[in-house]
Amino acid sequence: MHLRWGHADEVEVLAFDIFGTVVDWHGSIVREMSALHPQVDGDAFALAWRAGYRPAMARVMSGELGWTLIDDLHRRILDEILPQFGLAHLDEAARSHLNRAWHRLDPWPDAVAGLQRLKRKYIVCTLSNGNLGLLTRMAKRAGLPWDCVLSAEVFRAYKPDPATYRGVARVFDLPPQRVMLVAAHHDDLEGARACGLRTAYVERPLEFGAGKVKDVSPQAANELHSRDLLDLAEQLGC
Known part of the structure; x- marks a missing residue:
């Protein structure tokens, strides 16, 4: 056309x-997980992380949350899904590095x-x-x-x-x-x-x-x- x-x-x-x-984004997150946490199903992790994206933005758009950067929304979602994948033990430095995967x-x-x-x-x-x-x-x-x-x-x-x-x-x-x-x-x-x-x-x-x-x-x-x-x-x- x-x-x-x-x-x-x-x-x-x-x-x-x-x-x-x-x-x-999907392939990149899978590769990050393979390198950082090879025991985790990278495909499922990438999809779960991305699945939280629209609901998190909707909370901002509705006024429930104040204006929030995507980096911060990604971190909120990450903290929510880590226990599902056996990664609740990750410390602040590890979580921060993983969250920056979206920059990479x-x-x-x-x-x-x-x-x-x-x-x-x-x-x-x-x-x-x-x-x-x-x-x-x-x-x-x-x-x-x-x-x-x-x-x-x-x-x-x-x-x-x-x-x-x-x-x-x-x-x-x-x-x-x-x-x-x-x-x-x-x-x-x-x-x-x-x-x-x-x-x-x-x-x-x-x-x-x-x-x-x-x-x-x-x-x-x-x-x-x-x-x-x-x-x-x-x-x-x-």
């Missing part, structure tokens, strides 16, 4: 979802090269619920060539709050239709589209691991559908 380009509303900024779209996530194999190509023609930035420290350390380690790091922390709102999507356009002083969200999650893209952004879907069938393959079928509402970021670069003429 290709965009019908128009001179007045040409896309200038590509804003990227991060967890699952640019980096392989590996990019998908196509991500760095794809971003480098897209960066030649577009401003490329993050639009993630991850906090600024997390996203910056992740980019530094993984070699992700962002022009700008934007986060829910900047807007004090988590996606899919309209403040996040509209915030990107505001940062770059652009109308929303000149910003495109790139994501592997249809609900994220739907939120962006409702705010006037363009949308590009990226297939990440193994986001939740080989045991839980995702349906990555195209949805007509997205202007672009790509196999990976190299394919997206090709479609966008980069």
